[in-house]
Amino acid sequence: MKKLLPTSTAGSLPKPSWLAQPETLWSPWKLEGDELIDGKQDALRLSLQEQEHAGLDIVGDGEQSRQHFVTTFIEHLEGVDFENRETVRIRDRYDASVPTVVGAVSRKKPVFVEDAKFLRKQTDRPIKWALPGPMTMIDTLSDKHYKSREKLAWEFAKILNQEAKELEAAGVDIIQFDEPAFNVFFDEVNDWGIATLEKAIEGLKCETAVHICYGYGIKANTEWKKTLGSEWRQYEQIFPKLQQSNIDMISLECHNSHVPMELLELIRGKKVMVGAIDVASNTIETPEEVANTLRKALQFVDAENLCPCTNCGMTPLPRHIARGKLQALTAGAEIVRRELLGK
Numbered sequence: 001m002k003k004l005l006p007t008s009t010a011g012s013l014p015k016p017s018w019l020a021q022p023e024t025l026w027s028p029w030k031l032e033g034d035e036l037i038d039g040k041q042d043a044l045r046l047s048l049q050e051q052e053h054a055g056l057d058i059v060g061d062g063e064q065s066r067q068h069f070v071t072t073f074i075e076h077l078e079g080v081d082f083e084n085r086e087t088v089r090i091r092d093r094y095d096a097s098v099p100t101v102v103g104a105v106s107r108k109k110p111v112f113v114e115d116a117k118f119l120r121k122q123t124d125r126p127i128k129w130a131l132p133g134p135m136t137m138i139d140t141l142s143d144k145h146y147k148s149r150e151k152l153a154w155e156f157a158k159i160l161n162q163e164a165k166e167l168e169a170a171g172v173d174i175i176q177f178d179e180p181a182f183n184v185f186f187d188e189v190n191d192w193g194i195a196t197l198e199k200a201i202e203g204l205k206c207e208t209a210v211h212i213c214y215g216y217g218i219k220a221n222t223e224w225k226k227t228l229g230s231e232w233r234q235y236e237q238i239f240p241k242l243q244q245s246n247i248d249m250i251s252l253e254c255h256n257s258h259v260p261m262e263l264l265e266l267i268r269g270k271k272v273m274v275g276a277i278d279v280a281s282n283t284i285e286t287p288e289e290v291a292n293t294l295r296k297a298l299q300f301v302d303a304e305n306l307c308p309c310t311n312c313g314m315t316p317l318p319r320h321i322a323r324g325k326l327q328a329l330t331a332g333a334e335i336v337r338r339e340l341l342g343k
Contacts, residue, residue, distance in 0.1 A: 004340060005294070005308055005333045006057035008273065010251060011130040011178065012069060012313030013050070013062035014322050019043045023316050024066050025218065029059075040065040040117060049124055050226045054326035058174065058307075061119050065112075069178055069313065070097070070132040070140045072334035073112070077159065079145065080103035091184045094220035101143045101152065105324055107159045113166045120171035128173045131153040131160055133210065134196040135188065150192050151178040157199035168206045174210040175201070176251065180312075183212055186237040194241050201246060209249035209273065210242070213312040214257065217280030225257075225280075232258045239266035250271055253294045256281065263302035272301045275311035276332060277325045282317065286326035290332020303340050308333040 018041050020027040031039045047062030066072035074080055082099040090096050116129055132140075134153040146152040164175050177197060180191050201208040214232070215221035225232075236250065242250060243266060251273035253259065264272060276293040277285060294308055308329055314322045 003057055004303060005306055005337045006126075007308045007330050007333050008056055008058035008128055009051070009062075009266060009314065009326070010213065010273070010275070010312050011060060011063055011176070012066075012280075012315040013047050013064075014047060014315060014317055014319040015064060015291065016043055016290045016319070019064070020067070023215065023222065023318060025316060026071075028130075029067070030199070039096075040115075044115070044119060045122060048119065050323055051326065052125070054264070054323065055330035056125075056326065059119075059123055060128045060130065061115060063313065063315070065115050065128065069130065070137055072142065072162075073132050074099065074137060076111040077105050077107055079103040079133055080141070083224065088142050091139055091181055091215075093184075093215075093224050096140075098141050101141055101145045103145055105152070105155050105159065107162055110166050111163055113163070113170050116167050116170040116172050126173040126174055127171070128174040128209070129167050130176045130178055131163060131167075131179070131200075132209070133177040134160065134200060135181040135185065135193045136179050139181045139185075147154070149188065154199065155197045157196040160200040161202055164200060164204055168204055172206060174207045174249070176211055176249075178211045179212055181209075182210070182238055183214060183234045189238045191240050194238070194245050194269060196240050198246050207248045207271075208246075209251055209271075210247050211273070211312075212238075213251070213253040213275065216312055216316055217278075218316060222280055228312035229259065230258055231260055233260065233263065235259060235263050238268065243267045243270060249307070251275070251309055254297060255281055255285070255290070255311060257311070261296045262300060264297060268300065271305045271307060272297070273307045273309035275299065276308050277310040277329050279310055279312045279317065279325075281315050281319050284321060285328040285332070287328055287335055289333035290328055291335040294332065294336045298336070308339075
């Protein structure tokens with residue numbers, strides 16, 4: 001991407017009400033069979049149109065064909081039983097009913113490749129596709145087979161690498177791995193989490209990214225954030241090793257958070273998707289608020305490496321709020337872009 005300060009989203013955007021219940025995670029589909037297939041494609045077109053209308057430089061599918069950013073990938077794999085569910089603690093934060101690993105996990109066929117091909121045909125802009133990262137996948141399951149978080153993560157990394165290579169062949173320009181678990185399990189991240197992520201990107205020629213945030217704007221996450229104190233320094237524990245990794249881009253939560261911006265110095269040299277839009281609030285940022293976040297980041301990120309983005313996905317937000325936030329993101333980026341170019 002040659003444009004200065006290219007804008008994008010972290011991934012998900014709200015679904016239309018005729019496809020799924022608005023403002024709801026894991027919402028069941030309202031359509032079935034061929035109608036659901038058509039409905040997902042219609043929603044993808046609509047999501048893309050809204051991104052392009054807002055002026056985003058890098059676009060995605062808005063995760064319109066996925067119920068959830070992790071489980072929709074997992075449900076296509078062998079070795080996972082969705083009928084035999086257990087309640088587990090997700091990222092040490094909230095309880096959820098999750099499927100169970102009952103045998104060796106494997107990918108019998110591509111999961112998102114046809115969707116990516118469809119998106120590629122709809123636009124000439126660079127496209128980004130998000131996949132769940134290995135550590136976040138294992139944190140969204142009950143494992144009765146491997147009985148080792150690390151062993152299961154390595155198996156998922158191999159599967160993700162297969163999928164990523166086919167997404168690249170389908171024309172995806174940036175493949176992003178969502179790893180909110182990286183903000184929780186610091187020792188595991190440094191011991192094997194980043195290593196499994198590098199396995200997932202092995203052999204890719206397209207750009208690669210990892211998205212590490214403080215979660216959707218849901219109650220469990222916002223309550224957790226209240227316990228983190230006046231400074232959120234979680235990134236500090238994993239940035240040094242990420243800086244040395246083969247990952248090209250790091251996507252972070254910055255706006256309206258208590259993340260000390262100077263932590264970005266620890267990943268100097270990497271491309272950084274700076275979250276300049278708060279997804280935990282229905283207040284639409286002003287372009288100047290976005291610009292101010294980006295200006296602060298520019299103290300620690302070289303301009304050619306800064307990519308304005310959202311803090312996290314926007315599935316739980318009302319659609320008109322999400323649209324307004326996207327427009328604020330691109331307007332704020334344009335303010336700073338003009339400042340950098342002296343216009």
